[in-house]
Amino acid sequence: MTETPEEQGWATAKTLAEALPYIQRYDRETVVIKYGGHAMGEESVARLFAADAVLLKLLGLHPVVVHGGGPQISRMLEKAGVKSTFIDGLRVTDEATMEVAEMVLSGAINKEIANWITLAGAEADVRGVGLSGKDARLITVRKVERTKIDPGSQIEQSIDLGYVGEPTRIDPQLIQGLISADHDYIPVIAPIGVSAEGQTFNINADTVAGALAGALKAKRMLLLTDVTGVLGADGELIREMSIAQARDAIATGVASGGMIPKLETAIAAVESGVEAVVILDGRRPHAMLVELFTEHGAGTLITR
Numbered sequence: 001m002t003e004t005p006e007e008q009g010w011a012t013a014k015t016l017a018e019a020l021p022y023i024q025r026y027d028r029e030t031v032v033i034k035y036g037g038h039a040m041g042e043e044s045v046a047r048l049f050a051a052d053a054v055l056l057k058l059l060g061l062h063p064v065v066v067h068g069g070g071p072q073i074s075r076m077l078e079k080a081g082v083k084s085t086f087i088d089g090l091r092v093t094d095e096a097t098m099e100v101a102e103m104v105l106s107g108a109i110n111k112e113i114a115n116w117i118t119l120a121g122a123e124a125d126v127r128g129v130g131l132s133g134k135d136a137r138l139i140t141v142r143k144v145e146r147t148k149i150d151p152g153s154q155i156e157q158s159i160d161l162g163y164v165g166e167p168t169r170i171d172p173q174l175i176q177g178l179i180s181a182d183h184d185y186i187p188v189i190a191p192i193g194v195s196a197e198g199q200t201f202n203i204n205a206d207t208v209a210g211a212l213a214g215a216l217k218a219k220r221m222l223l224l225t226d227v228t229g230v231l232g233a234d235g236e237l238i239r240e241m242s243i244a245q246a247r248d249a250i251a252t253g254v255a256s257g258g259m260i261p262k263l264e265t266a267i268a269a270v271e272s273g274v275e276a277v278v279i280l281d282g283r284r285p286h287a288m289l290v291e292l293f294t295e296h297g298a299g300t301l302i303t304r
Ligand SMILES: Nc1ncnc2c1ncn2[C@@H]1O[C@H](COP(=O)(O)OP(=O)(O)O)[C@@H](O)[C@H]1O
Pocket: 036, 037, 038, 039, 068, 070, 224, 225, 226, 227, 229, 230, 231, 232, 254, 255, 256, 257, 258, 259, 260
């Protein structure tokens, strides 16, 4: 039986009223949202994401968006005839790759998301502000060091990932200023950092989100990706995990590839005081709203 417009109106009002306890729970709390490159599907879906970020702001939360763009960088490199190489989920980044990565992340994707937020929030003057870790030295990094044991000689060898950085210091002042001011700004951050010497580095976006969530003492970190959440060995969605279970999933190989940096980041964020991390499917419209404002939530919830 189809609902009349009037019945639909009553149902909407009921849904809104039911969200009250959750709206109060997150009142003035910071929520770091990592919007992955795989979650950014068609432009229409990405615009819905921007509109939902505006809604969160108007409901009294402080959303801070960190975006990825791995597949988009790979496509741009492919056009130039360059093959992408990943080691443990991290892109091997030489000088030319760094230039392309910065152009795609800070130049294109960052400004596009900030612009969609500003457009979606125009009537209430909610605005997206696009930044990278280079702005106001938001993210200082050191070069990532990786080693492997050579199977023949059994000698430990270092692997050079090039300009791949890991955050050593987050200076949250600029972000805190933006979210606490009278203006309704939503910071949008590209995963680019600088070394103490000012060299530009490429950083995994999950890692940036985790470090930022810790520094901002966020209530929640949402990792929006292209799977429903963490899947167990049986392929079923795991609804809740402790950080010990997350460590197990990595050690036993249940989590592989891109899921490894996500779980590592989730563990680090929870250990640094973030109450919970949720890994969820960002391709589904309104996934963030279901997670934050309904009893059942969405995806995999990771807590201490
Ligand atoms: N146990 C697991 N549960 C869910 N996804 C997993 C698991 N192990 C590996 N993965 C892979 O991790 C991917 C998500 O990571 P990634 O591709 O880096 O996403 P994003 O671009 O959103 O950061 C999934 O698409 C899936 O292929």
